[in-house]
Amino acid sequence: MTHTPLTGAARPAPGRTAVVIPAAGRGVRLGPGTPKALRPLGGVPMLVHAVRAMARSTSVGPIVVVAPADDVPGVRSLLDGHPLPDRVTLRVVPGGGTRQESVRLGLAAIGDPDVDVVLVHDAARPLVPVDTVETVVAAVRAGAPAVVPALPVTDTVKQVAPPAAPAADGVDTVGGTAPAAEPVVATPARALLRAVQTPQGFDRSVLVAAHEAGSAATDEANGGEGATDCAALVERRGVPVVLVRGHEEAFKVTRPLDLLLAEAVLARRSVADGW
Ligand SMILES: Nc1ccn([C@@H]2O[C@H](COP(=O)(O)OP(=O)(O)OP(=O)(O)O)[C@@H](O)[C@H]2O)c(=O)n1
Numbered sequence: 001m002t003h004t005p006l007t008g009a010a011r012p013a014p015g016r017t018a019v020v021i022p023a024a025g026r027g028v029r030l031g032p033g034t035p036k037a038l039r040p041l042g043g044v045p046m047l048v049h050a051v052r053a054m055a056r057s058t059s060v061g062p063i064v065v066v067a068p069a070d071d072v073p074g075v076r077s078l079l080d081g082h083p084l085p086d087r088v089t090l091r092v093v094p095g096g097g098t099r100q101e102s103v104r105l106g107l108a109a110i111g112d113p114d115v116d117v118v119l120v121h122d123a124a125r126p127l128v129p130v131d132t133v134e135t136v137v138a139a140v141r142a143g144a145p146a147v148v149p150a151l152p153v154t155d156t157v158k159q160v161a162p163p164a165a166p167a168a169d170g171v172d173t174v175g176g177t178a179p180a181a182e183p184v185v186a187t188p189a190r191a192l193l194r195a196v197q198t199p200q201g202f203d204r205s206v207l208v209a210a211h212e213a214g215s216a217a218t219d220e221a222n223g224g225e226g227a228t229d230c231a232a233l234v235e236r237r238g239v240p241v242v243l244v245r246g247h248e249e250a251f252k253v254t255r256p257l258d259l260l261l262a263e264a265v266l267a268r269r270s271v272a273d274g275w
């Protein structure tokens with residue numbers, strides 16, 4: 001796919017848009033229980049909401065769900081119980097030990113050579129509105145190789161020194177196990193910060209190359225969990241990444257309070273839909 005916008009008769013027929021949904025995380029910060037993507041929201045697993053949210057965009061064809069490695073058949077049969085539009089094909093593959101690794105495995109499973117745009121969307125962001133999905137796809141199709149939905153940051157953010165030892169897997173650095181006091185090293189200008197969401201959209205070849213180059217990369221400053229979003233891998237290769245307006249309801253369900261908020265948003269949508 002070319003990155004230069006084309007006009008009129010010169011424009012080639014658009015390729016297909018695929019989605020990779022990393023859903024192999026455990027949800028440690030949400031507390032004990034089944035893997036986060038399978039926990040119910042309004043009685044329906046969070047993953048089903050996320051798949052439907054992506055399928056709602058008419059540009060989306062293939063969807064690859066990256067499931068916990070020990071439960072691929074279970075996730076497949078769960079999703080088979082929730083029909084999708086005919087244009088959407090669904091594949092379920094086993095995930096890896098980090099989000100980055102899970103996305104890489106999902107990308108490798110797309111197959112379809114006609115796919116030229118790939119969205120990567122967290123199962124943990126089940127309520128993203130379709131307008132946000134369409135905005136991201138449109139920006140990639142207009143020529144941007146990497147597009148990320150984002151919102152301004154509302155808290156003031158402090159930068160701290162890297163921990164002497166990496167945090168235990170899944171444990172917040174700022175949480176019950178954190179040291180009582182952390183020295184501040186900087187206060188970045190808030191007006192220049194953005195909190196980024198998913199779906200992140202990419203020219204397929206750009207994203208595949210970034211994941212191939214970054215597959216061994218770990219990031220000491222974030223506890224060796226790999227790149228925390230796909231765009232970071234693309235940025236490291238000098239490819240421009242642009243932000244588009246995200247949405248408050250595309251928040252990530254990470255801690256128990258987020259689950260309460262998600263239930264409230266769903267309930268409000270049900271009322272608005274006249275249930
Ligand atoms: N090894 C991993 C880790 C995360 N994810 C997915 O990446 C998304 C964002 O990750 P996060 O919200 O951190 O989920 P968890 O890793 O499950 O949460 P926690 O860190 O609290 O365990 C989620 O949809 C999660 O399922 C994944 O596919 N494979």
Ligand SMILES: C[C@](O)(CO)[C@H](O)COP(=O)(O)O
Pocket residue numbers: 099122195196197198228229230252254
């Ligand atoms: C990709 C992401 O949702 C963008 O905000 C986020 O970085 C995922 O982080 P997590 O720790 O894997 O939830």
